[in-house]
Amino acid sequence: xxxxxxxxxxxxxxxxxxxxxxxxxxxxxxxxxxxxxxxxxxxxxxxxxxxxxxxxxxxxxxxxxxxxxxxxxxxxxxxxxxxxxxxxxxxxxxxxxxxxxxxxxxxxxxxxxxxxxxxxxxxxxxxxxxxxxxxxxxxxxxxxxxxxxxxxxxxxxxxxxxxxxxxxxxxxxxxxxxxxxxxxxxxxxxxxxxxxxxxxxxxxxxxxxxxxxxxxxxxxxxxxxxxxxxxxxxxxxxxxxxxxxxxxxxxxxxxxxxxxxxxxxxxxxxxxxxxxxxxxxxxxxxxxxxxxxxxxxxxxxxxxxxxxxxxxxxxxxxxxxxxxxxxxxxxxxxxxxxxxxxxxxxxxxxxxxxxxxxxxxxxxxxxxxxxxxxxxxxx
Numbered sequence: 001x002x003x004x005x006x007x008x009x010x011x012x013x014x015x016x017x018x019x020x021x022x023x024x025x026x027x028x029x030x031x032x033x034x035x036x037x038x039x040x041x042x043x044x045x046x047x048x049x050x051x052x053x054x055x056x057x058x059x060x061x062x063x064x065x066x067x068x069x070x071x072x073x074x075x076x077x078x079x080x081x082x083x084x085x086x087x088x089x090x091x092x093x094x095x096x097x098x099x100x101x102x103x104x105x106x107x108x109x110x111x112x113x114x115x116x117x118x119x120x121x122x123x124x125x126x127x128x129x130x131x132x133x134x135x136x137x138x139x140x141x142x143x144x145x146x147x148x149x150x151x152x153x154x155x156x157x158x159x160x161x162x163x164x165x166x167x168x169x170x171x172x173x174x175x176x177x178x179x180x181x182x183x184x185x186x187x188x189x190x191x192x193x194x195x196x197x198x199x200x201x202x203x204x205x206x207x208x209x210x211x212x213x214x215x216x217x218x219x220x221x222x223x224x225x226x227x228x229x230x231x232x233x234x235x236x237x238x239x240x241x242x243x244x245x246x247x248x249x250x251x252x253x254x255x256x257x258x259x260x261x262x263x264x265x266x267x268x269x270x271x272x273x274x275x276x277x278x279x280x281x282x283x284x285x286x287x288x289x290x291x292x293x294x295x296x297x298x299x300x301x302x303x304x305x306x307x308x309x310x311x312x313x314x315x316x317x318x319x320x321x322x323x324x325x326x327x328x329x330x331x332x333x334x335x336x337x338x339x340x341x342x343x344x345x346x347x348x349x350x351x352x353x354x355x356x357x358x359x360x361x362x363x364x365x366x367x368x369x370x371x372x373x374x375x376x377x378x379x
Contacts, residue, residue, distance in 0.1 A: 034058060035107020036065060041100055043164030045116035046090045047148035047188055054086045054100060056109055063105035071098035071117055090117060118147035118167055123187050125194045132199035132230035133174050134269050139198065141170040141183060148187045154198055155181030174200065199248070201230040204271025210264060214280035215255055221279065223251040223266065230268045236279060237262025255281060285359065285369035286312045292355040292373035300343040301355050301373060303336050312368035313340035316357060320344055323352040323375065350379050 036058040046052060052068075059065045060083045067076040068086070073093035080086050086102060097116040102109045125143040133139060141152070145167060152159040152172045157179070162172035170185065183194040207225040215221070223234070228251050234243040236259040243253035251266065264275040286309040292301040299320060303313040316336050321328040331353065334344040346353055354375045360368040 034062075036102045036104045036109030038100060038102055038109040038111040041111060041113070041115065043147070043149070044113070045118050045147035045164065045167050047118050047120045048090050048092055048094060049188065050090045050148050052088055052090065052100070052115070054088065054102060054111075055084055056086070056102065057084055058104060058106065058109065059083050059086045059102065065102050065104045067103040069101040069103060069108075070094040071096045071115065074103070116147065116167065118145070120148060120188050121145040122189045123149070123185050123192045125183065125185055125192055128183055128194065128196075128198060130230075131196065132201055134201045134230075135174050135176050135178060137174045137269070139172050139174060139183075141172060141185065142168055143170075143185070143192075144168055145187065145189075146170050146185065149185055150188065151184075151186040153184040153186075154178035154200065174198075199229040201227065201268055201270055203227045205231060205266040205268055205273035207264060207266055207273050207275040210275060210279060213277070214282055216282045216284045217255050217257050217259065219255045221253050221255060221264075223253060223264065223275075224249055225251075225266065225273060227268065227270075227273070228266060231266050232269065233265075233267040235265045235267075236260075236281070237264075255279070283365045283367070285367040287369050288312055288357055288371040290318075290355045290357060290371050290373035292353075292376055294346065294353075294376060294378050297345055297348040298343060299346045299353065299355070300341070303340045303342070303357055303371075305340075305368070309366070309368075310340075311362055311366065312360065314338045316360060316368070318342045318344075319356040319358070320346060321354050321356055322346075323354075328354065328356075346378065348378075350377075352377050 038056040041052055041054045059080045065078055065086055067074050068088040070090055072095040073091040075088045075091040078086055078088045094117045097114045100111045100115050123145040128139055128141045146164050147167045149164050152162045154174055157175050157177045159172045159175045162170055164170055178200050180199045181197055183198050184191050205227045207223055210221055210223045229245055229248040231245055234241045234253045239256045239259040241253045241256040243251050245251055259281050261280045262278050264279055266273045287306045289304045290301055305312045318334050320332040322331045332344050334342050336342045352375045355373040357371050359370045
C-alpha cells in the first residue's frame with residue numbers, strides 16, 4: 001500500500017485553499033465593483049449651469065461617482081439620486097460637443113451620444129405640431145436657442161414634462177389645467193411667446209347644423225357646432241372627406257366621391273360628433289346633346305349622352321320646334337329608338353327648326369339634362 005507524501009498532499013490542497021481565499025476576498029471587498037455605464041442623458045444640450053440628468057448603472061454601488069466630464073471641462077459636484085440616475089450642472093469652461101463621462105474609482109462610463117454646450121441666447125418659437133390637443137398630448141416645438149430651457153407653458157400652465165431634444169426642438173406634454181393660448185418657452189435669457197395659439201381640446205365635437213342640406217359630389221358644405229378645432233376626420237355616411245377647420249364652431253368640407261346619403265360625423269381625439277339629420281347626396285344630371293338635320297320633309301337626329309348613360313337617350317321624348325315671332329313653337333313630338341336615333345316629319349316650307357330634349361328625372365336619383373340642337377334652316 002502506498003501513502004501520499006507530504007508534497008503530494010500540498011499539491012492536492014493548494015487549489016482548494018486558493019478558491020476559498022478568493023471567495024472570502026470577493027465577499028470582504030465589495031468595492032471591487034463593475035465600471036459605471038451611461039445609457040442616456042437629458043437634455044441633449046445646454047448652456048453653462050444647465051442641469052443634466054444622466055441614466056446608467058453603478059453611480060452609487062462600490063465606489064460612488066465623483067464627477068462628470070463634459071466637453072472641455074469637468075463637473076466635480078454631482079448628485080446621485082440612485083445607482084441608475086445622476087445629476088450634474090454644465091461646468092464653467094465647458095464648450096463644443098462631445099460625449100459625457102461619469103468618473104468613478106471603479107471605472108468610468110462614457111455615453112455613446114454627444115452633448116452640445118451652447119452659448120446663452122434668447123430663444124425663438126417658429127412653429128409647433130400638432131396645433132391642438134387634449135391634456136396629455138405630446139407637442140413638438142421648433143425654434144432656436146432652446147439649449148438651457150428651464151420651462152415651457154401652455155397659456156399660463158407650466159408643463160411638468162418636457163424634453164430639450166436639441167437646440168431647435170423641444171417635446172412637451174400638455175399639462176393638466178392647460179387652456180387655449182400661446183406657448184411660452186423660457187431659457188436663461190428669458191421667456192419667448194409663440195405667435196399662434198395652441199388649442200386645448202376639452203370635449204368631443206358636436207354638429208348642430210350644415211348647409212346646404214343636399215348636393216352632388218364635390219359640393220362645398222359648411223358645418224357648425226362646437227369643439228371643432230382639433231378635428232382629425234370628417235365623414236359623409238362613413239366616407240372620409242377633405243376639410244378645413246375655420247374656427248372652433250365651423251368647418252368647411254366637401255362631399256367626397258362615392259359618398260351616399262347619410263349622417264355626417266366629425267372626430268377629434270376625445271370622440272366623434274354626429275349630425276342629427278342626413279345629408280342627401282344627389283347625382284348630377286347626365287349631360288346630353290342633339291344632332292338635327294333635314295332631308296325634304298323628313299327631320300332626323302340623334303340624342304347623345306356624354307358619359308354613355310344610355311337611359312338618357314333610349315326611348316326618350318324629342319320635341320321639334322319651329323321659330324315663330326322671335327320665339328319657339330312646338331311643331332311635333334317624337335321619341336328616340338333604343339339607340340338614340342329619331343325621325344319625324346316637318347312642313348316642306350321655309351323656316352328655322354330645332355330639336356329639344358327636356359330634363360328627365362329617373363329612378364335611383366339619376367336625371368338626364370336638358371339640351372337643344374342647333375337651329376336648322378329649311379328651304
